[in-house]
Amino acid sequence: GAVVSQHPSWVICKSGTSVKIECRSLDFQATTMFWYRQFPKQSLMLMATSNEGSKATYEQGVEKDKFLINHASLTLSTLTVTSAHPEDSSFYICSAPFLATGELFFGEGSRLTVL
Amino acid sequence: DAKTTQPPSMDCAEGRAANLPCNHSTISGNEYVYWYRQIHSQGPQYIIHGLKNNETNEMASLIITEDRKSSTLILPHATLRDTAVYYCIVRKVRDNYGQNFVFGPGTRLSVLP
Numbered sequence: 257g258a259v260v261s262q263h264p265s266w267v268i269c270k271s272g273t274s275v276k277i278e279c280r281s282l283d284f285q286a287t288t289m290f291w292y293r294q295f296p297k298q299s300l301m302l303m304a305t306s307n308e309g310s311k312a313t314y315e316q317g318v319e320k321d322k323f324l325i326n327h328a329s330l331t332l333s334t335l336t337v338t339s340a341h342p343e344d345s346s347f348y349i350c351s352a353p354f355l356a357t358g359e360l361f362f363g364e365g366s367r368l369t370v371l
Numbered sequence: 372d373a374k375t376t377q378p379p380s381m382d383c384a385e386g387r388a389a390n391l392p393c394n395h396s397t398i399s400g401n402e403y404v405y406w407y408r409q410i411h412s413q414g415p416q417y418i419i420h421g422l423k424n425n426e427t428n429e430m431a432s433l434i435i436t437e438d439r440k441s442s443t444l445i446l447p448h449a450t451l452r453d454t455a456v457y458y459c460i461v462r463k464v465r466d467n468y469g470q471n472f473v474f475g476p477g478t479r480l481s482v483l484p
Binding site for chain 2: 260262288290292299300301302347349351353358359360361362363364365367
């Protein structure tokens with residue numbers, strides 16, 4: 257079946273540094289991908305929609321200058337957390353729709369810890 | 372806001388069937404019912420989806436009531452590896468996902484030995 261892969265699965269960084277997370281659709285093309293954030297014991301919250309070849313659309317309350325999204329190809333979207341701070345520590349998850357079946361496939365998630 | 376309600380938690384004995392209910396009383400005729408689960412520290416995993424007929428695959432069965440206002444996900448022989456949070460989501464057939472694919476709190480299923 258369709259697979260979405262994220263990298264890295266976990267990352268620890270110092271406050272003030274930037275971290276890039278990659279999301280790849282491995283055997284299908286995705287013109288749209290979605291980025292979510294999940295805090296402990298909470299559900300997934302949509303952060304932004306990544307669109308291949310155009311700007312991402314962000315949900316209310318999500319800072320676009322802090323969470324940079326680039327969808328450079330039909331199989332890759334990246335999320336860069338700029339100038340990370342401890343409150344940005346979270347589980348970040350991407351997803352991509354497999355249009356042929358109507359399923360939404362999720363990556364394994366990336367756990368960011370900012371010290 | 373999520374358009375579904377689920378019990379916050381359930382227990383099930385290993386080897387027995389796990390029946391997870393979902394209420395979606397405001398569902399419209401062109402909305403599918405989707406089920407996902409999330410094992411601790413992993414991304415959500417697709418289980419099954421349906422429109423109005425009952426569906427079965429290698430993972431589970433989905434029973435949708437005739438009025439479509441509720442559904443039940445059935446794991447026929449639960450194992451310890453089925454311990455997870457299960458999410459029931461409704462989505463219009465032609466809607467993009469994104470804002471139209473909202474995760475509620477889900478049901479935390481604990482499969483007990």
